[in-house]
Amino acid sequence: NSVRKLKRKLKREQRRLSRKYEHKKKRGEKTATYSANIAKQVKKIQAIHYKLTNIRNDYTNKVVNEIAKTKPSHITIEDLNSSGMMKNRHLAKAVAEQRFYCFKQKLECKCKDNGIELRVVDRFYPSSKTCSCCGNIKKDLKLADRTYTCQECGLVIDRDLNASINLANAKIYKIA
Numbered sequence: 001n002s003v004r005k006l007k008r009k010l011k012r013e014q015r016r017l018s019r020k021y022e023h024k025k026k027r028g029e030k031t032a033t034y035s036a037n038i039a040k041q042v043k044k045i046q047a048i049h050y051k052l053t054n055i056r057n058d059y060t061n062k063v064v065n066e067i068a069k070t071k072p073s074h075i076t077i078e079d080l081n082s083s084g085m086m087k088n089r090h091l092a093k094a095v096a097e098q099r100f101y102c103f104k105q106k107l108e109c110k111c112k113d114n115g116i117e118l119r120v121v122d123r124f125y126p127s128s129k130t131c132s133c134c135g136n137i138k139k140d141l142k143l144a145d146r147t148y149t150c151q152e153c154g155l156v157i158d159r160d161l162n163a164s165i166n167l168a169n170a171k172i173y174k175i176a
Helices: 002-026 036-069 082-086 092-098 100-114 159-168
Strands: 074-078 117-121 147-149 156-158
Touching (some): 036 100, 074 100, 074 159, 082 092, 092 100, 100 117, 156 159
Antiparallel strands (some): 147 156
16 A cells, blocks of 8 residues: 555656656756756655665565464475566566565575575476366466366366465475
8 A cells, every 4th residue: 555655656756857857858958967956856756766665675574584484394486487577568567566586585595594495496387277186287277367277176276376285285396
């Protein structure tokens, strides 16, 4: 909720800065020279970016701590192709905001400190497409399909829950 408000505020402040530059351009002044008002506006935008970064850092730290507090014997994560996900213009912003690499690094560090084994499953492992009950692989699963329905055993389960069960039971992994 606070992130959404800050994003809206950021958008507004960036628009305001853009108008100041456009106004300067109309009067025929060089845009490379900063006026005092433009400098103030840039500082406002930087402050909002700083707040957003702190909120995201705090969130990842809290999630990693929450996971480590349960003291599991091992944690399994999937090696995601985030650069490929960034090419999808509908997902790019959401993927960038999640900061997967930062999350993975913090998790690795926390696991080392607490003696937890961190398993990294290959990105080509079909965790979403495999049935967690019978092991049947569904080839034609789209991103829009949010529930997994198995044709073999008739299991109907949330797609993400199915993938997490499959990752927990994965036999082939690297230890980070």
